[in-house]
Amino acid sequence: xxxxxxxxxxxxxxxxxxxxxxxxxxxxxSLVDAMLRIDDAPDELERARAQLDVIAxxxxxxxxxxxxxxLGRDDEPEDARPYFIDGVMLPPYHPxxxxxxxxxxxxVTTGSVTFGVVFEGPPGxxxxxxxxxxxxxxxxxxxxxxxxxxMTASLSVQYRRPTPLFxxxxxxxxxxxxxxxxxxxxxxxRDGDGVVAEAxxxxxxxxxxxxxxxxxxxxxxxRSTSRGRS
Numbered sequence: 306x307x308x309x310x311x312x313x314x315x316x317x318x319x320x321x322x323x324x325x326x327x328x329x330x331x332x333x334x335s336l337v338d339a340m341l342r343i344d345d346a347p348d349e350l351e352r353a354r355a356q357l358d359v360i361a362x363x364x365x366x367x368x369x370x371x372x373x374x375x376l377g378r379d380d381e382p383e384d385a386r387p388y389f390i391d392g393v394m395l396p397p398y399h400p401x402x403x404x405x406x407x408x409x410x411x412x413v414t415t416g417s418v419t420f421g422v423v424f425e426g427p428p429g430x431x432x433x434x435x436x437x438x439x440x441x442x443x444x445x446x447x448x449x450x451x452x453x454x455x456m457t458a459s460l461s462v463q464y465r466r467p468t469p470l471f472x473x474x475x476x477x478x479x480x481x482x483x484x485x486x487x488x489x490x491x492x493x494x495r496d497g498d499g500v501v502a503e504a505x506x507x508x509x510x511x512x513x514x515x516x517x518x519x520x521x522x523x524x525x526x527x528r529s530t531s532r533g534r535s
Contacts, residue, residue, distance in 0.1 A: 319374075319375075319376055319377065319387070319388040319389060319390040320375070320377075320387050320388065320389055320390065321389065321390060321391075322389040322391065322396060322397075322398045326389075326398045327396075327397045327398045329398065330396075330397055330398035330399055330400065330402065331397070333400045334400060334402065334421075334423070337400065337423050338421055338422055338423060340353075341422045341423060341425075342422065368386075369384050369385060369386040369387065370384045371384040371385050371386060372386065373385040373386065374386060374387075374388045375387050375388060376388055392446060392449060393442050393445040393446040393449055394407065394442045394443070394446055395442065401423065401424075403418050403419070403420055403421075403424070403439065404418065404419045404421070405417065405418040405419075406418075407443065407446060409446075409447060409450035409451070412451060412479070412480065413477065413478070413479055414443065414446065414447035414450060414476075414477070414478040414479075415475070415476065415477050415478075416443070416475070416476055417473050417474060417475050417476070418439065418473075418474050418476065418494075419471065419472065419473050419474070420435065420439075420468070420470050420471075420472075420474075421470065421471065422470065422471075424470065425470055427467060429467075429469065429470055430467040430468055430469060430470060431467075431468040431469070431470060433462070433464060436462065436464070436468050436494070436502050437460060437462045437504070439494075440460065440462060440492050440494070440502070440504035440506070441457055441460055441506070443476055443478055443492055444457075444460075444478055444490045444492050444504065444506040444508070445457065445506075445508070446478075447478040447479075447480070447490060447492075448480075448488060448490065448508055451480070453483075453488055453508070453510060454510070454511070455486075455488045455508030455509055455510045455511075456508060456509055456510075456511060457506060457507075457508055458487075458507045458508060458509045459506070459507045460504060460505075460506045460507075461504065461505045461506075462502060462503070462504045463502065463503045463504070464501075464502050465499075465500050465501055465502055465503065466498075466499075466500075466501045466502075467501070468494065468496075468501045468502060469496060469501075472496055472497075474494055474495060474496050474501070475494075475495045475496075476492060476493065476494045476495070477492065477493055477495075478490060478491070478492040479491055479492075481505075486509050486510040486512075487507060487508070487509055487510075488507075488508040488509070488510065489505065489506070489507055489508075490505070490506045490508060491503070491504070491505050491506075492504045492506070
C-alpha cells in the first residue's frame with residue numbers, strides 16, 4: 306500500500322489529507338443528510354445499504370489495519386493508521402464537519418456556522434452535545450491563532466435558548482485571562498434574535514515534555530487568520 310499523503314510542517318507530526326479524501330468526506334456528509342430525510346422507501350434503502358456495504362468492503366482493502374498512529378516517527382508499525390493535521394476544527398474530510406467560516410484578527414475570533422440535520426437533537430434544534438463540541442473547537446482554534454497550543458481542562462456551556470438548525474449562526478471568541486500556563490476563554494453563539502449559547506473554557510498550555518512528545522510547536526501569534534468550510 307502506497308502512502309500518498311503529504312507531511313505537514315508541524316515538526317513532522319501527522320499528514321495532510323489528500324484532496325480525494327476531502328472530496329469523499331463531502332460525499333459522505335451528503336449521503337448522511339439524505340438518509341436522515343427519508344421516512345418510507347424500504348426498497349431504495351435496502352439497495353443503498355447493499356451498495357454501501359460493497360464500497361465499505363472495497364475501502365477496507367486500502368485501510369491501515371493498526372490502531373496505532375502514524376506520526377512520522379522511526380519506530381511506528383508498518384500498518385499504523387494516518388493522523389491527519391487540520392488544526393482544531395473538525396476537518397473537511399470528517400463526516401461531522403460543520404459548514405463554517407472562521408477568522409482571527411486583533412485577538413478576536415469571529416465567524417459563522419450552519420448546523421445541518423445530522424446535528425439534530427430536539428425537533429429542529431441542534432443537540433446540546435454538538436453545541437458544546439463546536440465551542441471546544443472554536444475556543445481552541447482561537448488559542449492556536451494567538452500562538453497558544455493549550456489543551457482543554459474544563460468547558461462550561463450556558464444554553465440560553467434552543468439553537469436552530471439550518472440557520473447561519475454568528476460566533477465570537479476572546480481570551481478573558483491568562484495566568485502562567487492557564488488560559489481562560491469565553492465564546493458566544495448568536496442567531497438573529499440574540500445569544501443562543503455561551504461557553505467558558507479553561508485551557509492549559511502543555512509542559513515541554515508533552516509538547517515534545519506530541520510534536521507540537523508554538524506558533525508566532527498571527528494578526529489575521531481565516532478559514533472556512535462548506
